[in-house]
Amino acid sequence: MGVITYLDHAATTPLRPEVAAAMAEVHAAALGNPTGSHPPAQRARRLLEEARDEVAALMGREPGEIVFTSGGTESANLAVFGTLAAALAGSPAGTWSGESAGVGDRPLVLCSAVEHPAVRASCRAAGERWGVGVVSLGVDGAGVVDLTALAEAMSEQARLVAVMLANNETGVVQPVAAVVDAVRRRSARPWVFTDAVQAAPFMDLSEATQGADLVSVSAHKVGGPVGAGVLAIGSQVPLSPLQHGGGQERERRSGTQDVAGAVGLATALRLAARERGASAGRVAALRDRLADGLLAQIAGAHRTVPTRVATLPGHLHLCLAGVEREELLVALGDQGVCVSGGSSCASGALQPSHVLAAMGVPDDLARGSVRFTLGWGTSGDDIDRALSIVPAVVASLRRHA
Numbered sequence: 001m002g003v004i005t006y007l008d009h010a011a012t013t014p015l016r017p018e019v020a021a022a023m024a025e026v027h028a029a030a031l032g033n034p035t036g037s038h039p040p041a042q043r044a045r046r047l048l049e050e051a052r053d054e055v056a057a058l059m060g061r062e063p064g065e066i067v068f069t070s071g072g073t074e075s076a077n078l079a080v081f082g083t084l085a086a087a088l089a090g091s092p093a094g095t096w097s098g099e100s101a102g103v104g105d106r107p108l109v110l111c112s113a114v115e116h117p118a119v120r121a122s123c124r125a126a127g128e129r130w131g132v133g134v135v136s137l138g139v140d141g142a143g144v145v146d147l148t149a150l151a152e153a154m155s156e157q158a159r160l161v162a163v164m165l166a167n168n169e170t171g172v173v174q175p176v177a178a179v180v181d182a183v184r185r186r187s188a189r190p191w192v193f194t195d196a197v198q199a200a201p202f203m204d205l206s207e208a209t210q211g212a213d214l215v216s217v218s219a220h221k222v223g224g225p226v227g228a229g230v231l232a233i234g235s236q237v238p239l240s241p242l243q244h245g246g247g248q249e250r251e252r253r254s255g256t257q258d259v260a261g262a263v264g265l266a267t268a269l270r271l272a273a274r275e276r277g278a279s280a281g282r283v284a285a286l287r288d289r290l291a292d293g294l295l296a297q298i299a300g301a302h303r304t305v306p307t308r309v310a311t312l313p314g315h316l317h318l319c320l321a322g323v324e325r326e327e328l329l330v331a332l333g334d335q336g337v338c339v340s341g342g343s344s345c346a347s348g349a350l351q352p353s354h355v356l357a358a359m360g361v362p363d364d365l366a367r368g369s370v371r372f373t374l375g376w377g378t379s380g381d382d383i384d385r386a387l388s389i390v391p392a393v394v395a396s397l398r399r400h401a
């Protein structure tokens with residue numbers, strides 16, 4: 001394999017060596033099941049609870065609010081289905097019937113139009129299963145959620161409001177504090193869920209998610225392992241579990257806990273928090289150099305999000321007129337430059353982006369969209385290499401179009 005220039009940190013980040021070392025220590029420690037009572041089990045429990053304490057402190061939560069999961073997707077499903085199931089538990093059939101009550105009584109979920117599929121599809125599935133109405137909250141041309149639309153959509157029927165902290169495709173940071181404020185001014189009822197999966201490497205979650213009732217994080221987006229995540233659930237939020245069994249995680253997520261995964265996640269979040277100030281500046285400077293260089297060298301290249309809008313420091317989303325992104329991604333991959341189209345399904349096939357559609361990006365521009373995401377592993381050499389390869393590849397594709 002030749003040189004790899006990895007600019008796809010929003011898809012997954014390389015495992016940090018410190019995390020790998022911490023997890024290897026756990027794996028080598030002959031631990032028991034953390035629910036047991038003998039010494040190996042007690043050691044496992046101690047490590048798990050230390051990880052929980054640390055994750056809680058870094059997220060500005062109480063340890064009892066932290067539920068370890070298998071990642072961002074499970075956390076989103078637990079947040080959506082768990083809160084709605086609890087909210088509907090009082091109704092006769094555990095579901096809402098549009099025939100027995102007026103349509104105006106129908107419980108609602110308000111979900112931003114740019115949420116990750118883990119959240120959007122969960123809301124849609126819960127809506128279909130339980131007759132819950134799903135209201136899509138629009139965004140402006142920069143991808144920022146429309147607070148006026150939120151205020152208008154708010155009603156006594158709202159049970160859950162889902163607005164992510166930062167978008168996976170564009171990196172746009174949402175005004176979560178203002179969302180919480182807009183919701184609470186109208187009603188004490190709906191819980192606010194914010195998906196902080198992309199924000200975790202760069203933002204202080206305790207500050208940025210303050211007031212949100214549920215917050216999700218995934219380890220592999222922050223230099224930790226795939227298969228570990230968290231859902232922070234405010235102690236005031238009733239939640240029905242999705243997984244039933246031994247009652248682990250205070251009855252909210254049954255199943256033997258992954259101690260190494262929890263330690264890996266806690267280590268990754270600690271490193272991100274420790275380096276946040278320096279790394280956000282370093283990564284943003286590299287991202288800006290990449291943006292300036294590409295925009296100068298590629299005619300018809302547009303920055304999808306205006307620079308006045310707050311984005312994560314590692315995200316650069318461009319629309320390149322006259323280029324098909326699938327061809328571009330393959331051609332760049334052949335040269336070892338790893339980037340993404342921003343939205344792909346499990347088969348790897350690119351799908352039209354619901355995020356760009358919600359922003360009103362015209363189809364012909366969206367077809368040439370490409371996402372560069374930098375992270376803890378990105379160096380100046382990576383940027384030099386991308387700048388020497390990407391414009392030439394774009395020119396060659398345009399010549400052969």
Ligand code: PLP
Nearest residue numbers: 071072073116118168197198218
């Ligand atoms: N939420 C966001 C914003 C994401 O970017 C992702 C992953 O791409 C997820 C949720 C899902 O996380 P996981 O891959 O851990 O299931």
